[in-house]
Amino acid sequence: MAARADATIDALLDFVKQSRGFDFTGYKRSSIERRVSKRMAEVEVDRCDEYIDYLQLNSGEFAELFNTLLINTTAFFRDPQAWKILADDVVPQLLAARPPDSPLRIWSAGCASGEEPYTVAMVFARVMGDVAFRDRVKIYATDVDEEALDQARHGAYLPRQIEDIPRDALERFFEQTDQRFVFRKDLRRCVIFGRNDLVQDAPISHIDLLVCRNTLMYFTAETQAQILRRFHFALDDDGVLMLGKSEMLITHADLFTPIELKSRVFRKVMRVARRERTRVLAFDPGNGASQTVGETLRETAFDIGSGAQVVLDASGVLVMANETARRMFGLGVSDSGRPIQDLELSYRPVELRSHLDTLSKELRPIEIKSVRTGAADRERVVDVRLTPLRSDGGLMGTSISYLDVTEARKLQDEVTRSKRELEHAYEELQTTVEELETTNEELQSTNEELETTNEELQSTNEELETMNEELQSSN
Structure with a gap:
């Protein structure tokens, strides 16, 4: 019975994904089922297949369902101590580590109706001053809920929504209308709202501060790990991540280290790039096998190269051919060590011998463009490049590469x-x-011409009227 219930929930989630582009598969299953059941009860529908029919007949129901699933609970200066840590410690450190005129990029992920990114804006403007804030700061505020983003863009809030804003900040950053408090327009221009799905969409890059509070907790552990890896990629080398009270990062110490654990403020952990670790291993003089490792890596990299490539020694003997070249020219193990003039590739797809003679004399690269090869129904176009391999000023060998430019x-x-x-x-x-x-x-x-004719007609008409008047006078 449970499997059947799961299948119907899966069908509903798949329908929502196909219809509106929202993917909830990474959200915690129990939470999704509970919220879907809540919404179904509100519209008096018992089964998921019936609810799918209801969604098809009532397009406005999607917004209600998304509001139920996404919750969108937020507030200004939520957890005040965390914002105090940000203002007193984190922001000054970020500013001190950067040139005085360099831009600052901030990402508020899962921003809901905008209270969080506007709180970030107030914190930075208080520390930096309004002018420097406007000149240097860009806040990218994202969410999957378009309706919430529309509310956020207006920056207008009811009195109950601004109760937690300190009085001085409220007077400095908001303008009061008849019924709402509106965030200042000149500062609001620094906050850019847009849709971004943390599970599916690419992260924003080169971020100095990433704020994502009480959002990760709605996702499964696997999805949380995926999102955190994206956050790690998004942040600059010394970037800071600010999470919500319920989000600990205990199992992700390889990605982030605490600045202030109680307030859930973390710094990005720098990783040594894999290629750098490999390079160190290959060329470390203290490693007895270092040369063997380096040679193996170079040979493997050469062999799996995407373009066909062969290497000849100074006398024109075949020394190496990568996998693509072996397939392209039908080369086998027995062909290694043979002079190129004995091989088909010396004249097909292009005559190479004269070019090799020129290269050995002039010691400069030679390019042969747009060479056609293969049968008519499978014809390919390649650019052939001959490159001299020199040592101590003399010719050590020749590299011949074939770049497939058919699609180009x-x-x-x-x-x-x-x-x-x-x-x-x-x-x-x-x-x-x-x-x-x-x-x-x-x-x-x-x-x-018509105007001229009209004028002539008008003149004739006037003459006729004059003659008519004269005739009447004579009578």
Whole structure:
């Protein structure tokens, strides 16, 4: 029975994903089921398949369902001590570590109706001053709920929503209208709202401070780990992550280290890039096997290269051929050590021997563009590059690479064809414009002739009226 219930919930979540692009599969299952059941009870529907029908008939119900699933509970200066740590310690450290005119990029993820990013703005403006804040700070506020984002963009809040804002901040940063308090427009321009799904969408990069409070707790542990890896990528080397009270990061010490654990403020842990660790291992003189490791890595990297490549020694003997080249030219183990003139690749797809002679004399790279190879139905286009390998000024060997440019050539041909068609269309348009101008001139000339005729008729009419008056006078 439980499996059947799960299947119906899965069908509902899949329908929501296909219909509106919201993916709730990473959210905690128990929470999703509880909130869906709550919403179904409110519209008096018992089964998920019936609720899918209800959503299809009532498009406005999607917004109600999303509001129930996403909760969107937020407030200004929620957990005041955490914001005090940010203002007293974190922001001054961030500013001190950067040039005085460098930009600051902040990401408020899961911003709901905007209270959190506007709180961040107030904290930074208080520390930096309004002018420096406007000049340097950009706050990217994101959420999956478009309705909440629309509310956030207006920056207008009811009296009950601003109760937790300190009195001096309220007077400094808000303007009161008849029924609402509106965040100052000049500072609001620094806050950019947009939709971003933390599970599916790419993270914003080069972030100095990332604020995501009481959002991760709605996701499964696996999804939380995925999101935290994205946050780690998003932050600059000394970037700071600020989470909510319920989010500890106990199992992610490799990504973030606490600045103030009680307030859930963390700093990004720098990782040594994998390629740097490999390089150190390969060239560490203290490692007896270092040269072997380095050679193996170089040979493996050469062999799996995407383009075909062969290497000849100074006398033109085949020394190496990567996997792509072996497939392309049908080379086997027995071909290693053979002179290139004995191999098919010396003349197919292009004659190489004369180019090799030129290269050995001039010791400069040679490129042969747009060489066609393969049968007509499978024809490919490659650029061939011969590069001298020199040591102590002399020729040590030659690297010959074959870059497949078939798709690029097709694209170039399409661009050329489109350009010709565009030029032809432009010529036709120009002709049409010229014809229209000619027609317009003719119409204008006709109009002038009509005006002249009209004037002549009017003059004739006046003469007739004069003659008529004279005749009446004679009678």
